[in-house]
Amino acid sequence: MTGGLLFASVGVILFAMGVAGVLLLGHLLRRILAFNIMGSGTFLVLVALAQRNGIADPVPQAMVLTGIVVAVAATALALALARRLYVLTGKLELSQDDEE
Amino acid sequence: MKRLLVVLGAVCLVVLLLGAMHDLAPASVELHAAVATNLTASGVEHPVTAVLLNFRGYDTLLEIAVLLLALIVILAIGMDATISAEATVDVRPLVNPVLQTLAKLVVPLMILVAVYLLWAGSFRPGGAFQAGAVLAAAAVLLHLAELLPSWQSPGVKLRLGLAGGFLIFLAVGAVSLMQGALLEYPLEQAGALILLIESGLTVSLGLILAGLFLLLSRDDGETS
Numbered sequence: 001m002t003g004g005l006l007f008a009s010v011g012v013i014l015f016a017m018g019v020a021g022v023l024l025l026g027h028l029l030r031r032i033l034a035f036n037i038m039g040s041g042t043f044l045v046l047v048a049l050a051q052r053n054g055i056a057d058p059v060p061q062a063m064v065l066t067g068i069v070v071a072v073a074a075t076a077l078a079l080a081l082a083r084r085l086y087v088l089t090g091k092l093e094l095s096q097d098d099e100e
Numbered sequence: 101m102k103r104l105l106v107v108l109g110a111v112c113l114v115v116l117l118l119g120a121m122h123d124l125a126p127a128s129v130e131l132h133a134a135v136a137t138n139l140t141a142s143g144v145e146h147p148v149t150a151v152l153l154n155f156r157g158y159d160t161l162l163e164i165a166v167l168l169l170a171l172i173v174i175l176a177i178g179m180d181a182t183i184s185a186e187a188t189v190d191v192r193p194l195v196n197p198v199l200q201t202l203a204k205l206v207v208p209l210m211i212l213v214a215v216y217l218l219w220a221g222s223f224r225p226g227g228a229f230q231a232g233a234v235l236a237a238a239a240v241l242l243h244l245a246e247l248l249p250s251w252q253s254p255g256v257k258l259r260l261g262l263a264g265g266f267l268i269f270l271a272v273g274a275v276s277l278m279q280g281a282l283l284e285y286p287l288e289q290a291g292a293l294i295l296l297i298e299s300g301l302t303v304s305l306g307l308i309l310a311g312l313f314l315l316l317s318r319d320d321g322e323t324s
Contacts, residue, residue, distance in 0.1 A: 005121065012117040016110040023106045049121065057132040058147035062156065065148070066163045069229055069305070073170035076312035080174040083316065 004052035011044030028082040028092045032075060039071045143290025145223040152227065153294045157283035161273060164266045164301060167308050171262065174315055175254070195246045203245035210238040218302050222291065228298040232305025239310035243317060250317040262311060265304025269297050
Protein backbone atom coordinates (compact mmCIF):
# COMPACT_ATOMS: atom_id res chain seq x y z
CA MET A 1 0.00 0.00 0.00
CA THR A 2 1.52 3.29 -1.06
CA GLY A 3 1.33 6.50 0.94
CA GLY A 4 -1.29 7.97 -1.36
CA LEU A 5 -3.55 4.96 -0.95
CA LEU A 6 -3.13 5.08 2.84
CA PHE A 7 -4.26 8.71 2.95
CA ALA A 8 -7.17 7.90 0.65
CA SER A 9 -8.25 5.07 2.99
CA VAL A 10 -8.21 7.49 5.92
CA GLY A 11 -10.28 9.86 3.80
CA VAL A 12 -12.83 7.11 3.10
CA ILE A 13 -13.11 6.30 6.81
CA LEU A 14 -13.57 10.00 7.64
CA PHE A 15 -16.25 10.28 4.96
CA ALA A 16 -18.17 7.28 6.34
CA MET A 17 -17.89 8.65 9.88
CA GLY A 18 -19.26 11.96 8.64
CA VAL A 19 -22.17 10.26 6.87
CA ALA A 20 -23.03 8.29 10.02
CA GLY A 21 -22.77 11.49 12.06
CA VAL A 22 -25.08 13.47 9.77
CA LEU A 23 -27.65 10.66 9.93
CA LEU A 24 -27.43 9.89 13.65
CA LEU A 25 -26.77 13.16 15.48
CA GLY A 26 -29.71 15.30 16.41
CA HIS A 27 -27.97 18.46 17.57
CA LEU A 28 -27.53 20.77 14.60
CA LEU A 29 -24.06 21.96 15.62
CA ARG A 30 -22.81 18.37 15.74
CA ARG A 31 -24.49 17.67 12.45
CA ILE A 32 -22.68 20.62 10.84
CA LEU A 33 -19.39 19.33 12.27
CA ALA A 34 -20.12 15.84 10.91
CA PHE A 35 -20.85 17.41 7.53
CA ASN A 36 -17.44 19.10 7.66
CA ILE A 37 -15.73 15.80 8.53
CA MET A 38 -17.45 14.29 5.49
CA GLY A 39 -16.09 17.10 3.35
CA SER A 40 -12.57 16.73 4.75
CA GLY A 41 -12.67 13.00 3.92
CA THR A 42 -13.65 13.79 0.35
CA PHE A 43 -10.84 16.31 -0.02
CA LEU A 44 -8.34 13.81 1.38
CA VAL A 45 -9.47 11.11 -1.07
CA LEU A 46 -9.25 13.54 -4.00
CA VAL A 47 -5.74 14.75 -3.21
CA ALA A 48 -4.41 11.34 -2.14
CA LEU A 49 -5.70 9.38 -5.13
CA ALA A 50 -4.32 12.00 -7.50
CA GLN A 51 -0.79 11.40 -6.24
CA ARG A 52 -0.90 7.64 -5.80
CA ASN A 53 1.71 7.24 -8.55
CA GLY A 54 4.10 9.48 -6.67
CA ILE A 55 3.54 12.55 -8.88
CA ALA A 56 1.45 15.35 -7.38
CA ASP A 57 -1.31 16.48 -9.74
CA PRO A 58 -2.03 20.22 -9.44
CA VAL A 59 -5.57 20.02 -10.87
CA PRO A 60 -7.20 18.11 -7.96
CA GLN A 61 -5.19 20.24 -5.54
CA ALA A 62 -6.64 23.40 -7.03
CA MET A 63 -10.13 21.88 -6.98
CA VAL A 64 -9.74 20.94 -3.30
CA LEU A 65 -8.54 24.48 -2.49
CA THR A 66 -11.69 25.82 -4.15
CA GLY A 67 -13.73 23.20 -2.31
CA ILE A 68 -12.31 24.16 1.08
CA VAL A 69 -13.28 27.80 0.61
CA VAL A 70 -16.79 26.85 -0.54
CA ALA A 71 -17.08 24.48 2.45
CA VAL A 72 -16.19 27.38 4.76
CA ALA A 73 -18.96 29.47 3.18
CA ALA A 74 -21.44 26.61 3.46
CA THR A 75 -20.53 26.05 7.11
CA ALA A 76 -20.95 29.72 7.95
CA LEU A 77 -24.32 29.74 6.19
CA ALA A 78 -25.40 26.59 8.05
CA LEU A 79 -24.34 28.13 11.35
CA ALA A 80 -26.27 31.31 10.60
CA LEU A 81 -29.38 29.27 9.73
CA ALA A 82 -29.00 27.15 12.88
CA ARG A 83 -28.70 30.32 14.93
CA ARG A 84 -31.79 31.77 13.31
CA LEU A 85 -33.64 28.55 14.13
CA TYR A 86 -32.50 28.83 17.74
CA VAL A 87 -33.72 32.40 17.96
CA LEU A 88 -37.10 31.49 16.45
CA THR A 89 -37.78 28.20 18.26
CA GLY A 90 -35.32 28.06 21.16
CA LYS A 91 -34.09 24.65 19.97
CA LEU A 92 -31.03 23.52 18.06
CA GLU A 93 -32.69 20.35 16.75
CA LEU A 94 -34.93 19.73 13.79
CA SER A 95 -38.42 18.45 14.62
CA GLN A 96 -38.71 14.67 14.33
CA ASP A 97 -42.26 14.50 12.93
CA ASP A 98 -41.10 12.70 9.79
CA GLU A 99 -40.39 9.53 11.81
CA GLU A 100 -43.87 8.01 11.68
CA MET B 101 -32.04 -0.08 15.74
CA LYS B 102 -31.56 2.94 13.50
CA ARG B 103 -28.14 3.52 15.02
CA LEU B 104 -27.07 -0.08 14.29
CA LEU B 105 -28.32 0.15 10.71
CA VAL B 106 -26.49 3.39 10.03
CA VAL B 107 -23.23 2.13 11.56
CA LEU B 108 -23.50 -1.10 9.53
CA GLY B 109 -24.20 0.93 6.40
CA ALA B 110 -21.18 3.15 7.08
CA VAL B 111 -18.92 0.13 7.57
CA CYS B 112 -20.21 -1.39 4.30
CA LEU B 113 -19.53 1.92 2.56
CA VAL B 114 -15.95 1.94 3.86
CA VAL B 115 -15.33 -1.66 2.72
CA LEU B 116 -16.86 -0.99 -0.69
CA LEU B 117 -14.89 2.21 -1.28
CA LEU B 118 -11.64 0.68 -0.03
CA GLY B 119 -12.14 -2.26 -2.37
CA ALA B 120 -12.88 0.08 -5.26
CA MET B 121 -9.79 2.16 -4.54
CA HIS B 122 -7.53 -0.86 -4.22
CA ASP B 123 -7.75 -1.94 -7.85
CA LEU B 124 -8.20 1.46 -9.40
CA ALA B 125 -7.39 1.72 -13.09
CA PRO B 126 -4.65 4.23 -13.94
CA ALA B 127 -5.94 7.67 -14.86
CA SER B 128 -6.97 7.86 -18.52
CA VAL B 129 -5.92 11.52 -18.82
CA GLU B 130 -2.53 12.66 -17.57
CA LEU B 131 -3.61 16.06 -16.27
CA HIS B 132 -0.34 16.92 -14.56
CA ALA B 133 1.53 16.39 -17.83
CA ALA B 134 -0.91 18.70 -19.62
CA VAL B 135 -0.46 21.33 -16.89
CA ALA B 136 3.33 21.04 -17.07
CA THR B 137 3.34 21.52 -20.87
CA ASN B 138 1.15 24.60 -20.75
CA LEU B 139 2.71 26.15 -17.66
CA THR B 140 4.90 28.52 -19.68
CA ALA B 141 1.81 30.01 -21.34
CA SER B 142 -0.05 30.61 -18.07
CA GLY B 143 1.82 33.71 -16.83
CA VAL B 144 2.76 32.12 -13.48
CA GLU B 145 5.32 29.52 -12.48
CA HIS B 146 3.40 27.55 -9.85
CA PRO B 147 1.11 24.85 -11.31
CA VAL B 148 -1.67 25.15 -8.67
CA THR B 149 -1.96 28.91 -9.19
CA ALA B 150 -1.92 28.37 -12.95
CA VAL B 151 -4.80 25.88 -12.67
CA LEU B 152 -6.76 28.10 -10.26
CA LEU B 153 -6.53 31.36 -12.15
CA ASN B 154 -5.79 30.45 -15.74
CA PHE B 155 -6.69 26.94 -16.86
CA ARG B 156 -9.78 26.67 -14.69
CA GLY B 157 -10.36 30.33 -13.86
CA TYR B 158 -14.14 30.02 -14.10
CA ASP B 159 -14.12 27.68 -11.09
CA THR B 160 -12.44 30.38 -9.03
CA LEU B 161 -14.84 33.01 -10.40
CA LEU B 162 -17.82 30.91 -9.34
CA GLU B 163 -16.20 30.18 -6.00
CA ILE B 164 -15.88 33.84 -5.04
CA ALA B 165 -19.46 34.30 -6.27
CA VAL B 166 -20.61 31.48 -3.94
CA LEU B 167 -18.77 33.09 -1.01
CA LEU B 168 -20.37 36.44 -1.74
CA LEU B 169 -23.78 34.77 -2.02
CA ALA B 170 -23.32 33.05 1.35
CA LEU B 171 -22.43 36.39 2.92
CA ILE B 172 -25.47 38.08 1.37
CA VAL B 173 -27.75 35.33 2.68
CA ILE B 174 -26.21 35.68 6.14
CA LEU B 175 -26.80 39.43 5.95
CA ALA B 176 -30.40 38.75 4.95
CA ILE B 177 -31.22 36.27 7.70
CA GLY B 178 -28.90 37.45 10.42
CA MET B 179 -29.50 41.17 10.49
CA ASP B 180 -32.28 40.90 13.03
CA ALA B 181 -31.16 43.24 15.79
CA THR B 182 -33.76 41.94 18.23
CA ILE B 183 -31.94 38.65 18.81
CA SER B 184 -29.28 40.49 20.82
CA ALA B 185 -27.98 39.71 24.27
CA GLU B 186 -30.82 37.82 26.01
CA ALA B 187 -30.95 35.02 23.44
CA THR B 188 -27.23 34.35 23.28
CA VAL B 189 -24.57 33.67 25.87
CA ASP B 190 -21.39 35.68 25.66
CA VAL B 191 -18.55 33.17 25.43
CA ARG B 192 -15.76 35.54 24.48
CA PRO B 193 -12.70 35.51 26.71
CA LEU B 194 -12.34 38.37 29.13
CA VAL B 195 -10.46 41.26 27.65
CA ASN B 196 -6.98 41.28 29.00
CA PRO B 197 -4.03 43.53 28.20
CA VAL B 198 -1.80 40.59 27.21
CA LEU B 199 -4.20 39.50 24.48
CA GLN B 200 -4.68 43.08 23.28
CA THR B 201 -0.95 43.79 23.15
CA LEU B 202 -0.27 40.48 21.42
CA ALA B 203 -2.97 41.24 18.86
CA LYS B 204 -1.52 44.69 18.22
CA LEU B 205 1.94 43.17 17.70
CA VAL B 206 0.87 40.21 15.59
CA VAL B 207 -1.67 41.81 13.25
CA PRO B 208 0.86 43.94 11.29
CA LEU B 209 3.00 40.81 10.85
CA MET B 210 -0.06 38.87 9.66
CA ILE B 211 -0.75 41.55 7.05
CA LEU B 212 2.87 41.28 5.94
CA VAL B 213 2.54 37.48 5.71
CA ALA B 214 -0.65 37.90 3.66
CA VAL B 215 1.11 40.18 1.17
CA TYR B 216 4.03 37.75 0.96
CA LEU B 217 1.68 34.78 0.40
CA LEU B 218 -0.08 36.71 -2.36
CA TRP B 219 3.23 37.49 -4.05
CA ALA B 220 4.64 33.99 -3.53
CA GLY B 221 1.59 32.44 -5.20
CA SER B 222 3.07 32.98 -8.64
CA PHE B 223 6.09 30.74 -8.08
CA ARG B 224 5.52 28.61 -4.95
CA PRO B 225 2.63 27.44 -2.75
CA GLY B 226 0.60 30.47 -1.74
CA GLY B 227 -1.91 32.71 -3.41
CA ALA B 228 -5.08 34.68 -2.87
CA PHE B 229 -6.93 32.15 -0.73
CA GLN B 230 -4.15 31.59 1.75
CA ALA B 231 -3.50 35.34 1.95
CA GLY B 232 -7.21 36.06 2.38
CA ALA B 233 -7.46 33.47 5.15
CA VAL B 234 -4.56 35.09 7.02
CA LEU B 235 -6.19 38.53 6.66
CA ALA B 236 -9.49 37.15 7.95
CA ALA B 237 -7.71 35.52 10.88
CA ALA B 238 -6.13 38.88 11.72
CA ALA B 239 -9.56 40.53 11.74
CA VAL B 240 -11.03 37.79 13.93
CA LEU B 241 -8.09 38.08 16.34
CA LEU B 242 -8.66 41.84 16.58
CA HIS B 243 -12.34 41.23 17.20
CA LEU B 244 -11.67 38.68 19.95
CA ALA B 245 -9.29 41.13 21.60
CA GLU B 246 -12.13 43.68 21.42
CA LEU B 247 -10.10 46.04 19.28
CA LEU B 248 -12.48 45.72 16.34
CA PRO B 249 -16.26 45.95 16.82
CA SER B 250 -18.57 43.50 15.05
CA TRP B 251 -20.17 44.64 11.82
CA GLN B 252 -23.80 45.55 12.30
CA SER B 253 -24.54 46.79 8.81
CA PRO B 254 -21.86 47.17 6.16
CA GLY B 255 -21.49 50.66 4.71
CA VAL B 256 -20.74 51.57 1.10
CA LYS B 257 -16.95 51.22 1.43
CA LEU B 258 -17.20 47.83 3.09
CA ARG B 259 -19.70 46.63 0.50
CA LEU B 260 -17.32 47.72 -2.27
CA GLY B 261 -14.50 45.85 -0.56
CA LEU B 262 -16.60 42.73 -0.17
CA ALA B 263 -17.73 42.67 -3.78
CA GLY B 264 -14.58 44.21 -5.31
CA GLY B 265 -12.66 40.99 -5.92
CA PHE B 266 -15.61 39.40 -7.67
CA LEU B 267 -16.27 42.55 -9.73
CA ILE B 268 -12.61 42.81 -10.86
CA PHE B 269 -12.61 39.13 -11.77
CA LEU B 270 -15.91 39.54 -13.63
CA ALA B 271 -14.61 42.62 -15.49
CA VAL B 272 -11.47 40.75 -16.61
CA GLY B 273 -13.69 37.84 -17.66
CA ALA B 274 -15.97 40.14 -19.65
CA VAL B 275 -13.07 41.85 -21.42
CA SER B 276 -11.47 38.51 -22.28
CA LEU B 277 -14.84 37.26 -23.52
CA MET B 278 -15.02 40.18 -25.95
CA GLN B 279 -11.54 39.39 -27.26
CA GLY B 280 -11.95 35.65 -27.55
CA ALA B 281 -12.87 33.14 -24.88
CA LEU B 282 -13.89 33.60 -21.24
CA LEU B 283 -10.85 34.12 -19.00
CA GLU B 284 -8.38 33.40 -21.77
CA TYR B 285 -5.62 35.92 -21.11
CA PRO B 286 -3.28 37.27 -23.78
CA LEU B 287 0.15 35.70 -23.29
CA GLU B 288 2.15 38.83 -22.48
CA GLN B 289 -0.39 40.27 -19.98
CA ALA B 290 -1.32 36.99 -18.28
CA GLY B 291 1.01 37.46 -15.31
CA ALA B 292 -0.12 41.03 -14.62
CA LEU B 293 -3.81 40.14 -15.01
CA ILE B 294 -3.47 37.19 -12.63
CA LEU B 295 -1.74 39.43 -10.07
CA LEU B 296 -4.53 42.02 -10.44
CA ILE B 297 -7.25 39.39 -9.95
CA GLU B 298 -5.40 37.82 -7.04
CA SER B 299 -4.95 41.17 -5.27
CA GLY B 300 -8.66 41.89 -5.57
CA LEU B 301 -9.48 38.37 -4.46
CA THR B 302 -7.21 38.62 -1.42
CA VAL B 303 -8.87 41.77 -0.12
CA SER B 304 -12.39 40.52 -0.83
CA LEU B 305 -11.76 37.01 0.52
CA GLY B 306 -10.24 38.42 3.68
CA LEU B 307 -13.21 40.74 4.18
CA ILE B 308 -15.79 38.08 3.32
CA LEU B 309 -14.26 35.43 5.58
CA ALA B 310 -13.90 38.00 8.37
CA GLY B 311 -17.48 39.11 7.67
CA LEU B 312 -18.78 35.57 8.06
CA PHE B 313 -17.49 35.80 11.63
CA LEU B 314 -17.96 39.47 12.45
CA LEU B 315 -21.50 39.72 11.07
CA LEU B 316 -22.62 36.72 13.11
CA SER B 317 -20.88 37.96 16.22
CA ARG B 318 -23.16 40.20 18.19
CA ASP B 319 -21.82 42.69 20.62
CA ASP B 320 -22.57 46.31 21.21
CA GLY B 321 -20.38 47.26 18.27
CA GLU B 322 -21.17 50.28 16.18
CA THR B 323 -22.20 50.47 12.55
CA SER B 324 -19.17 50.46 10.28
